[in-house]
Amino acid sequence: MFYQNSENSNVCVGIIGGGIGGATIALRLSELGVNVVLLEKETSLINGPPMCHLHAGGNLYREISDQQCIELLKQSISTARLYRDAIDYRPTIVAVPLQDNGQPSDVIKRLKVLQQEYAKLIAFDPLNQVLGPASQYFTLYERQDIEKLAQLVTPKHPETSDEWMISFAKNADLNQLKFPLILVQEFGINVFRLAAIASLTLEKSDNCRLLTNSYVTSVIQNKTSNKWIVEAKCSEKDETFEVDYLINACGFQTGTIDNMIGLLPKRMVEFKAAYVSYWPSEQNNWPEIVFYGERGTKNGMTQLTPYPNGYFQIHAMTPDVTLFEDGLVSSELESAQPQLDKKYLAKVNNQWDPQIVKTRTAKAIDKVAGFIPSFGNATLGGPPMFGAQQIPGADATLRVANVSFEYDNYARCEIVKASSALPAADTIINNLVEHGMLFNNSTSDGSTSNNNISDTNGSESTVSVTYRLTELEISLRAEYLALDRNFPKDLAGRTNPNFI
Numbered sequence: 001m002f003y004q005n006s007e008n009s010n011v012c013v014g015i016i017g018g019g020i021g022g023a024t025i026a027l028r029l030s031e032l033g034v035n036v037v038l039l040e041k042e043t044s045l046i047n048g049p050p051m052c053h054l055h056a057g058g059n060l061y062r063e064i065s066d067q068q069c070i071e072l073l074k075q076s077i078s079t080a081r082l083y084r085d086a087i088d089y090r091p092t093i094v095a096v097p098l099q100d101n102g103q104p105s106d107v108i109k110r111l112k113v114l115q116q117e118y119a120k121l122i123a124f125d126p127l128n129q130v131l132g133p134a135s136q137y138f139t140l141y142e143r144q145d146i147e148k149l150a151q152l153v154t155p156k157h158p159e160t161s162d163e164w165m166i167s168f169a170k171n172a173d174l175n176q177l178k179f180p181l182i183l184v185q186e187f188g189i190n191v192f193r194l195a196a197i198a199s200l201t202l203e204k205s206d207n208c209r210l211l212t213n214s215y216v217t218s219v220i221q222n223k224t225s226n227k228w229i230v231e232a233k234c235s236e237k238d239e240t241f242e243v244d245y246l247i248n249a250c251g252f253q254t255g256t257i258d259n260m261i262g263l264l265p266k267r268m269v270e271f272k273a274a275y276v277s278y279w280p281s282e283q284n285n286w287p288e289i290v291f292y293g294e295r296g297t298k299n300g301m302t303q304l305t306p307y308p309n310g311y312f313q314i315h316a317m318t319p320d321v322t323l324f325e326d327g328l329v330s331s332e333l334e335s336a337q338p339q340l341d342k343k344y345l346a347k348v349n350n351q352w353d354p355q356i357v358k359t360r361t362a363k364a365i366d367k368v369a370g371f372i373p374s375f376g377n378a379t380l381g382g383p384p385m386f387g388a389q390q391i392p393g394a395d396a397t398l399r400v401a402n403v404s405f406e407y408d409n410y411a412r413c414e415i416v417k418a419s420s421a422l423p424a425a426d427t428i429i430n431n432l433v434e435h436g437m438l439f440n441n442s443t444s445d446g447s448t449s450n451n452n453i454s455d456t457n458g459s460e461s462t463v464s465v466t467y468r469l470t471e472l473e474i475s476l477r478a479e480y481l482a483l484d485r486n487f488p489k490d491l492a493g494r495t496n497p498n499f500i
Contacts, residue, residue, distance in 0.1 A: 009033050009207070011437045014230050014243030016216050016257055018045040021413045022249030023198040024082070024421035025428060027465055030207040032429070034438065037241050038202065039214040039232055044481055045202075046195035048251055049387035050274035052305040052313055053288070054080060054087065054187045055417050062102060062292065066110060070117050075419040077121060080130040080187070082422055082465055085474055086197055087130075088188035088494040090306070091164050092288040096178040097371070099299055100292050104180055107292075111138045111184065131185040140180040141165060147174070154285055157496070164287045171372050188288060188305060189418060191385075192492040196477035201465045214239075219246065219260040226409050245437060247428060249413040252388035255337025263406055264331075267414070268391040269338040271327040271347065275357075275364040276487065278381035280310040281374075286495070291371050296323060302367045304375075308493040311381050314364040321364045340388060348388055350486075357384055382487050390414050403427040409435065 011034050015022045018040030026038045054076045061069075080087050096104050119134035131137060139161045141149075149162060150169040158164040161183050202208045211234050218231040228246040232239055248257040252269045286306040293301040300317035307313065315322045329338040340348075361380045369376035392404070392414040403424045404412045411431060413424045432438035478492035 009035060011035065011245070011432070012037065012243045013245045013247060013432075014228060014241055015039065015247045015249055016219075016230070017249035017251055017254075017413075018042070018210075018212065019048050019249060019251045020046050020051070020194065020198075020418045020421045021251070021415045021424055022247070023195075023202070025247060025249060025413065025425040026202055026208055026210075027198060027205075028422075028425040028429060030202065030205040031465075032438065033207060034432075036205075036208045037230075037243060038208060038210050039216055039230070039234075039241075040210075040212045041215045043212050044195060044484065045199050045210075045212070046191060047387070047485075049272060049389045050313070050315070050385035051191040051194070051418050052188055052274070052315075052385075053092075053303075054189045055419050062106070063295070066113055069110060069114060072417065072419060073114055073117055074121065075417075075423050077118075077128050077130055078422045079189070079419045081127065083189070083194055083197055084130075085469070085471070086190050086193040088190055088496065090158075090188060090287050090496045091161065092184050092186040092290060093165070093168055094182040094184055094290050094292070095172075095371070096292050097176055097299070098178060099176075100178075100294070102292055104178055104182065107182060108138075108140070108180075111182065131187065136161070137185050139183045141183065143174055143179045146172075146181065156285060158285050158287075164285075167286050168289065168372075171374050173371055173373055176371050183287065186288070188494070190478070190492065190494060192478040192482045192487075193474055193494070194418070195481050196474050196492075197465060197469060200469055200473055200477055204468070211239075216257065219257055221246075221261070221408070221410075228409065245409045245411070245432065245435075247411045247413060252340075252390045253337065254390055254412060254414055255331060255335065258336035258412070261407060261410065264333070264336045265404070265406070265412075266331055266393055267336065267338060268328060268330045268393075269340060269388050270329075270391065271324055271340055271344040271386070271388045272322050273324075273347075273360070273384040273386035274305075274313050274315045274322060275361040275384050276380070276382035276491070277312045277314055277361060277365055277368075277378040278310055279312055279375060279378040281377065286312075289372075293317065302371070304368050304372075306495050307491050308495055309490045311488060311490050312368075312378065313385060313491075314361075314368060316364050316367040318363075318367070321360055321367060344388065347386060352384065360384070382491070385487075389416065391416055403431075405431060 013029055013034055013036050015026050015038045018038055023045045026036050030036045055072045096102050115137045118137055121128040122134055146169045149166050152166050154166050155163045202210050214232050214234040216232045220229045228243050230241045248254055250257055289304045291302040293299040295317040303315040305313040331338045365378045411428050415421055415424055479489040482489050482492040
């Protein structure tokens with residue numbers, strides 16, 4: 001490991017929140033020899049907003065800048081290298097509907113920029129080639145190409161780009177779409193496998209004390225020592241922790257800890273949901289599909305994410321499917337924590353009205369069926385995948401977020417997408433080095449020379465955490481987590497774990 005020193009074990013870092021941000025930071029720090037206390041209020045790690053897409057290039061978001069897309073590409077590559085066994089190696093179709101104001105040429109222009117950036121990353125470090133060769137990052141299909149593919153036999157286990165297009169070619173209403181269609185090497189990420197990997201790795205760590213069912217009630221800094229005193233209820237038992245450095249990774253509840261400290265940064269919170277459907281006639285041979293649309297309108301973007309054995313997750317950025325009226329709220333002057341309506345907090349706590357689930361899932365299925373008519377035969381496949389997502393600042397289109405430092409020995413980790421977790425961890429590591437709390441193994445005097453632990457490509461710091469875990473361990477824990485959260489265990493699997 002790049003930074004490893006026995007002096008690191010003299011430092012204790014407290015992390016509040018065991019989502020993808022907190023868990024990834026705990027992984028990185030504990031492997032560097034730092035003592036970590038990770039407090040998570042739920043019974044397991046990495047719950048929260050629906051997660052399904054690696055975002056390797058931000059291809060879902062036409063409204064964000066090219067620079068955000070480039071950052072998402074870099075971050076996604078690092079994430080795929082770190083959590084390699086949580087990645088579903090299947091591509092994504094990007095389609096522009098006839099009713100949409102955009103054009104495929106706009107998407108292609110950005111993809112060419114991303115393809116060039118990806119090639120540079122591979123040239124810098126060949127291990128960055130996690131999305132396949134840069135020359136094959138995306139493929140274009142005209143209508144006649146799709147019509148020819150529709151005549152072929154559907155493979156049970158697609159391997160080539162053409163083979164991945166066949167199921168779509170046979171089922172899609174091509175009259176609803178503009179051409180060319182685009183197939184991008186943009187992969188999935190499985191939240192249950194991600195949670196399994198993080199949990200198993202931290203449970204094996206000698207340096208991490210992992211405490212679930214733990215709710216923080218008080219945070220105070222000792223002004224003399226600058227140490228933090230954290231009080232929490234851990235499995236209904238009151239406990240107190242003293243840590244040298246505190247990390248707030250509380251997701252949409254980040255503002256609650258800021259309030260305890262007396263900080264009032266501006267932020268937003270948005271409640272969103274995706275829906276699980278079951279389409280048993282189609283299994284294990286679909287890519288992900290994105291039909292572009294204007295967010296918040298009846299024609300908002302529709303996203304179909306495949307899972308094994310006929311299960312599909314659906315996002316539709318419309319007010320009657322994924323988005324909710326008054327579901328986006330901002331913090332007020334007197335509080336750092338945006339206040340979601342009680343009805344959304346109830347949903348966060350798994351208090352869904354079954355009729356709402358049925359109605360919204362049916363509308364989600366109808367949205368997909370508008371482009372893939374045979375999908376109208378799909379049925380309810382499980383409970384919604386939902387959560388509240390924090391967005392730092394006042395820009396609701398922000399998709400790349402990281403870490404801020406507004407107080408001594410205090411870091412606030414606010415990530416919008418899972419792929420930002422590793423860069424957030426490395427930013428905090430560099431801050432610890434700058435404060436003399438983390439030491440380079442080549443400098444016994446504790447100096448901070450050569451202290452940039454990761455380059456801009458993330459390659460120096462990216463070491464897979466799954467090399468010591470078996471596939472059986474990961475699969476069994478992932479299936480347990482899916483069932484424990486009342487989802488079909490099939491959602492813990494990958495449609496194609498060996499695409500590359």
